[in-house]
Amino acid sequence: ARRRAMVAAHDPAVTTDGVAVPVRANVTSVGTARLAAEAGAEGCGLVRTEALFGQHRQAPTVAEQARAFASIAEALAPHPVTLRTWDVGGDKPLPFIPSREEANPFLGVRGIRAFRTDRTLLVDQLEAACRAAQEHRLQVMFPMVTTREDVELGLEALDEAVRRTGTPRPAGLRVGIMVEVPAAALRVGDLARGLDFVSIGSNDLSQYVLAAERGSAAVGPWADPLEPAVLQMVRDVCQALDGSLSVSVCGSMAADPDVAGLLVGLGAAELSASPASVAAVKERLRAGSLADYRALADAALGCGSAREVRALLEARAVSAL
């Protein structure tokens, strides 16, 4: 029985009508990448690089970063690994990236915004990604993108990093953005022009759509990713791209087996979950068809509240037993 369980965990998640949904893992270290591989993750949909080097007092060197990225890629080979560039600010201070006091840090200098005036540390990181990508299957994405100018900043930094390596951009290095700000969701067709993929950060997207700070107990009842307004935005992003680019969801809702099918029904092609939930998410995705999940998504969008959506998902989970 143990052997059967192992095989199932490493099998892909294929719906009953034959649609394969890659289930990748969110990782913060080489150790969690190895755990993810053991759990059957098909690569990594989000490396939180600010956590990977969060203990460092000084910025890690290009060589140090390239080694860490290569080790994570080796742990998950042959699957792809998605590196998110420094997502600093808000809830994620980094000792080596200067920040100033802000009255509303979540509306402040977060993610790629931190590099508008000095992009050195972003270029260093992208150089490390390019160097590691010469031998490993890596892709990069930019966090907290709000405007097309943010995308251009990321792409210019990448060009500069490529020039520093003295070799062409690695052929397999795909480039994407996180969609976690409502403006980016509304304008995703424009923002994603020329890119290879987008990944919906539903933790931040929920906080910004619902104007309710993530992690705050007081506004917990408002900060629910199952609110139909958030689900609507996820579907709108998928519809706007209409299969032209693959859409992944890497926020914590993607790690909830009850919610995974709903996200696929809304149009997500891939999910990225905590290593511990990968196997359960895959198992649940195998239980239904794409048509089932689309019907579920329609039903959820017809609900009046997150509470109703949750009741709908729970009723389905019971009937799947």
Ligand code: PEP
């Ligand atoms: C998100 O915002 O959903 C996300 C995946 O990124 P983080 O939780 O690291 O902000």
Ligand code: MG
């Ligand atoms: Mg985020």
